[in-house]
Amino acid sequence: MERHHNSVTVQRRSKTKSYRLSYRSGIGAASRLGFTPGLTARRLNTSRKAPKSNNITEKVTKEQLALLVKTEWKLSYVTPLYQFRHTQLKSYSRQLSAFIAAEKQQGLAVDVEGTQNRFRASFSLVQEMTESVDDAVTVLIQIHSKPLIARQDEPRRPVWSGWLTCINGNLEYLRSLPKDFICLPLFCSSEAGGLTSLVKSWFQQSFDCCFGPLEISHTSLQWLMALWTNCQPESSIRQLKMIWTLPVEPQLQVTYTVDAEDAWQLWSSVRKENTAGAGEENSIDIEEVMSFMQGLKGHFFRHFRLDLSAGRLNEVSTALGSAKHSGRIKFSNSKYMITTLMLLTECALLKMPI
Amino acid sequence: MDESKKRLVQRLIRRIPTKMLKTTLEKWGHLTGEQLRAMDSIQSKWALTESLLAICEENELAVKHLTELEMIYMIDNPDQGMWYAFQLTDPGDDAQSVDLMQFKEQFKSHLREIVRQVSVKIKKHTDEAVWIRIAWGDTYSRPDHLKPTYVVHYLQTPYVFVTRLNSKQKPILFQAMVLSTRYQYFKDANLSGRNLTAIRDLLMRKYQQVFPTKYPSPLTERKQTVTNPHVEREQAKPAANRLQMACEAFGGGTLPQLQSAVYKLETKFRDHTNTLMTEREEPFRCVVKFSSTNLLESLKNCASSGIASTPVTPLLSSIPLKGKNYFVITDNGPGPSSQRRQTQN
Numbered sequence: 001m002e003r004h005h006n007s008v009t010v011q012r013r014s015k016t017k018s019y020r021l022s023y024r025s026g027i028g029a030a031s032r033l034g035f036t037p038g039l040t041a042r043r044l045n046t047s048r049k050a051p052k053s054n055n056i057t058e059k060v061t062k063e064q065l066a067l068l069v070k071t072e073w074k075l076s077y078v079t080p081l082y083q084f085r086h087t088q089l090k091s092y093s094r095q096l097s098a099f100i101a102a103e104k105q106q107g108l109a110v111d112v113e114g115t116q117n118r119f120r121a122s123f124s125l126v127q128e129m130t131e132s133v134d135d136a137v138t139v140l141i142q143i144h145s146k147p148l149i150a151r152q153d154e155p156r157r158p159v160w161s162g163w164l165t166c167i168n169g170n171l172e173y174l175r176s177l178p179k180d181f182i183c184l185p186l187f188c189s190s191e192a193g194g195l196t197s198l199v200k201s202w203f204q205q206s207f208d209c210c211f212g213p214l215e216i217s218h219t220s221l222q223w224l225m226a227l228w229t230n231c232q233p234e235s236s237i238r239q240l241k242m243i244w245t246l247p248v249e250p251q252l253q254v255t256y257t258v259d260a261e262d263a264w265q266l267w268s269s270v271r272k273e274n275t276a277g278a279g280e281e282n283s284i285d286i287e288e289v290m291s292f293m294q295g296l297k298g299h300f301f302r303h304f305r306l307d308l309s310a311g312r313l314n315e316v317s318t319a320l321g322s323a324k325h326s327g328r329i330k331f332s333n334s335k336y337m338i339t340t341l342m343l344l345t346e347c348a349l350l351k352m353p354i
Numbered sequence: 355m356d357e358s359k360k361r362l363v364q365r366l367i368r369r370i371p372t373k374m375l376k377t378t379l380e381k382w383g384h385l386t387g388e389q390l391r392a393m394d395s396i397q398s399k400w401a402l403t404e405s406l407l408a409i410c411e412e413n414e415l416a417v418k419h420l421t422e423l424e425m426i427y428m429i430d431n432p433d434q435g436m437w438y439a440f441q442l443t444d445p446g447d448d449a450q451s452v453d454l455m456q457f458k459e460q461f462k463s464h465l466r467e468i469v470r471q472v473s474v475k476i477k478k479h480t481d482e483a484v485w486i487r488i489a490w491g492d493t494y495s496r497p498d499h500l501k502p503t504y505v506v507h508y509l510q511t512p513y514v515f516v517t518r519l520n521s522k523q524k525p526i527l528f529q530a531m532v533l534s535t536r537y538q539y540f541k542d543a544n545l546s547g548r549n550l551t552a553i554r555d556l557l558m559r560k561y562q563q564v565f566p567t568k569y570p571s572p573l574t575e576r577k578q579t580v581t582n583p584h585v586e587r588e589q590a591k592p593a594a595n596r597l598q599m600a601c602e603a604f605g606g607g608t609l610p611q612l613q614s615a616v617y618k619l620e621t622k623f624r625d626h627t628n629t630l631m632t633e634r635e636e637p638f639r640c641v642v643k644f645s646s647t648n649l650l651e652s653l654k655n656c657a658s659s660g661i662a663s664t665p666v667t668p669l670l671s672s673i674p675l676k677g678k679n680y681f682v683i684t685d686n687g688p689g690p691s692s693q694r695r696q697t698q699n
Contacts, residue, residue, distance in 0.1 A: 246652075246661060247661075248655035248659060248661065250651060251646060252645075252646045252649075253644070254642065254644055256642050258638075259639035259640060262623075269628055295625060299625070299640070302624065303617070305662055305666070306656060306662040306663075307661060307662075
């Protein structure tokens, strides 16, 4: 596996690249105030592997996969969990159920065994959804609930789900963590009632961690456009759709939808010769992503004489998934999920106020 | 009681906001003063429905009376759902002489010739517009009054506006329309929006297109934190120039409220830095949709603020100029050297 710009020295050499500033703005100020030297000067990778079809369907159970791909997830980052044990999930399930019951019932006595509990939380592992050996196993949390007035035998329905993951986390950083910390920096939650905040506070209390919102930056959205478009020959993206907003009164929204095949042709025209070739070294460079974007913007400008750079890219979507600047993501095709998660893990690590 | 009547009453009460119910019922004129007062004192929608149903029984009001009530409400509140504009072309010699009575009679009979089960109601509105309500049925079912199509036609003009028409009903309506107005063809005007008045004004060129040549210093409105007379003087001229061009393209004053415009682009990709794509024969296919609460206002603002370069491209100024908001853009001519574009329908 190839790594890029992981150490400070390597990065200084490539500092001349003009993209640095825009990355910085995407990272946010917090990450620059941290203590871990490996990460403080880091920015988003300028090169990443081309997505390859990853048949996780064979490894992950059907039910888990169906849940992961059908929901639109709200993203947060989480700092490393102190003394989290992948072997204690049963106990965590009980504790979280009791915690939710206690919070919901505000001070009433709670049955810790959870037999009478309206909410039942269950922790499970999503085995094998990893990219490197250092990644901690993904943890899935589901909460089932009974309606307030229900018959004894009525089954509980799923009301909330969320998961913590780390796909191809920065090795240097993962290895620099003290022994008792588990790093699962990306937290995806379905939005339902106040359960998200309850789960977050339980994690905060139990593992001394903290959560924060994770937006998908302009650069990350462009990366996703390129990574998804790159899949077109293997798996049709159907269309490449971008939604921009322009700061005029009243606000103008521009939805720019490009035919899948034409988007791919433009993409392959901006690929550099040495990288576009097949084989192990098939990597994508940020400059290619930028040229792709420039091509799309240029074509638009030629017709409307309107500069999209003045606006903000809010949303991108293809048949493989959709991503919003506000930090919402939907994976529509499990095959290319890993690539997207690698990018998001990287974003979460960068956003963390370590 | 007739089930369809009951459902129609439920639908009407649900749709008409309580505060507008009184005036609408007054206009309808089928209720006695006492019944009106009684209706006015009721608060809940459920009770209103029950009360109106009782009144319908008492006054022997049928479905046709209820559809009239719906039309009254619709004419006063037309901005519900999408309106699509159509245009009649190639008028016959007698097209200008078609009057309301003639049109009414002919439209109904032509439509009934094609579909047996259809219920048509035609009402002339004060502003010369003829409102047509069509409830469609088919061989096996009676007209469905819950999903009526509304058509607004301005007599002696080629303009027709339609809402809630499905593709099966489209050719039927077109034929009846063409025959009863004495035109030859009926075509899509490629204009749609939620605001009927706005698309009517755009298509019929009714809105004020003022193109003043001089503007009283446009910069006075702007609040600038730092005022530097040199900078201001430097910027004033291009700013005034941009505003001038923006107004020339979209008009001054209040602009008709349009929600969106769609461009289907099938033009060649041209970029001097990208020879691979520029040499490609096939067009680059994409669709661009602009949307806003007031599209023309937003576009004008883009031009005056400099986000859009001035002069405004004909592609955007075509919206008010041609009264269209759906365009298909192709390259005019096969050669890569041709710079002109044309719009097609």
